[in-house]
Amino acid sequence: MKRTQTPILQTHALAIGYKASRQPAITIAQDLSLHMQRGQLVGLLGPNGAGKSTLMRTIAGMQKPLQGQILLNGADVHQIPAHDLAQHMSIVLTDRPNLGLLNGYALVALGRHPYTNWMGQLSEHDEDVVRWAVEAVGAEDLADKPVMELSDGQRQKLMIARALAQETELILLDEPTAYLDLPRRVEIMALLRHLAHDTGRAILISTHDLDLALRSADRLWLMSGGTIHTGTPEDLVLNGAFEAAFQSEGIAFDRQTGTFSLGTAPHTAVYVGGDGIAATWTRRALERAGYQLATESSASQAIITVTDTLTDGPCWHLHLADETYDVTSIDALLNTLQAHISSDR
Numbered sequence: 001m002k003r004t005q006t007p008i009l010q011t012h013a014l015a016i017g018y019k020a021s022r023q024p025a026i027t028i029a030q031d032l033s034l035h036m037q038r039g040q041l042v043g044l045l046g047p048n049g050a051g052k053s054t055l056m057r058t059i060a061g062m063q064k065p066l067q068g069q070i071l072l073n074g075a076d077v078h079q080i081p082a083h084d085l086a087q088h089m090s091i092v093l094t095d096r097p098n099l100g101l102l103n104g105y106a107l108v109a110l111g112r113h114p115y116t117n118w119m120g121q122l123s124e125h126d127e128d129v130v131r132w133a134v135e136a137v138g139a140e141d142l143a144d145k146p147v148m149e150l151s152d153g154q155r156q157k158l159m160i161a162r163a164l165a166q167e168t169e170l171i172l173l174d175e176p177t178a179y180l181d182l183p184r185r186v187e188i189m190a191l192l193r194h195l196a197h198d199t200g201r202a203i204l205i206s207t208h209d210l211d212l213a214l215r216s217a218d219r220l221w222l223m224s225g226g227t228i229h230t231g232t233p234e235d236l237v238l239n240g241a242f243e244a245a246f247q248s249e250g251i252a253f254d255r256q257t258g259t260f261s262l263g264t265a266p267h268t269a270v271y272v273g274g275d276g277i278a279a280t281w282t283r284r285a286l287e288r289a290g291y292q293l294a295t296e297s298s299a300s301q302a303i304i305t306v307t308d309t310l311t312d313g314p315c316w317h318l319h320l321a322d323e324t325y326d327v328t329s330i331d332a333l334l335n336t337l338q339a340h341i342s343s344d345r
């Protein structure tokens with residue numbers, strides 16, 4: 001008989017939002033029945049204001065649900081004493097905590113707080129875990145620096161390390177990679193995947209990095225319009241939920257290629273002939289400028305042939321309304337196109 005694993009996190013008929021005394025409640029999302037398994041990296045995606053941070057804070061027990069329940073290992077999160085909860089769940093938020101005069105190492109060491117005695121004394125094991133967490137995010141050079149003097153991205157790395165040092169089975173991260181450069185974002189995502197898959201932790205990460213989430217997360221929670229669609233990234237792309245969630249943001253998602261573009265309505269059709277890197281970047285530039293890429297030269301108003309030679313570099317031959325133009329940069333190509341067909345667009 002196949003054993004079904006009990007989810008580490010479950011919500012039942014959860015409604016999240018805000019309620020001030022003697023005011024009607026503001027519901028951000030409702031009827032949420034979510035679950036997370038150990039060993040999973042789950043990406044929480046949604047447009048600005050969809051309610052990702054509200055959900056994170058509610059799951060973490062920092063904000064009361066309007067209705068329903070959140071269960072961590074079967075126990076109601078809002079009934080678990082804070083000290084016990086901190087041994088099972090860690091959270092990285094986007095706000096800037098006032099960290100006084102702490103240095104990087106001391107900040108990460110705060111993650112050991114649920115395990116230390118009343119004096120906060122670190123054992124040898126605690127020190128090992130802190131060092132491991134600092135190294136895991138590549139922050140060795142920040143350990144001695146005062147946190148107040150660090151950049152947003154540097155501080156963010158340490159906040160992630162602090163959560164790792166807390167050694168919890170569930171880690172919640174609200175936009176942890178927002179201030180990081182691309183290589184570090186990719187690296188942190190890979191680290192989180194490794195932690196989930198190899199150490200059995202459950203990790204929920206909210207992000208606006210759609211592409212990275214699509215490629216890295218085991219499952220997505222797609223939040224928009226007061227509800228959440230869940231599934232593997234690929235299922236959510238194929239059933240149209242992914243596209244629908246971001247359409248209102250003016251972002252167009254191409255299901256064929258898995259790429260995003262700004263949803264500016266294309267007007268003039270142009271055909272680009274030629275292969276290679278110069279042709280690829282020409283197509284990207286044209287799409288960015290709002291042109292529609294035709295698949296047949298007969299269905300286009302302009303035909304562009306890209307040639308790329310080792311000796312002379314790329315060259316663009318433009319055939320437009322019975323005239324031909326040769327240019328040597330994409331800038332000149334766009335200007336020529338604009339000068340001759342802008343009145344039609």
Ligand SMILES: Nc1ncnc2c1ncn2[C@@H]1O[C@H](COP(=O)(O)OP(=O)(O)OP(=O)(O)O)[C@@H](O)[C@H]1O
Binds near residue numbers: 018026028051052054
């Ligand atoms: N304290 C509050 N009282 C009332 N409404 C709030 C409060 N905080 C946030 N909201 C509202 O809740 C909604 C969801 O906000 P939230 O910050 O959870 O969204 P988000 O998906 O995390 O957005 P972003 O991607 O921009 O960070 C927004 O409409 C916001 O204005």
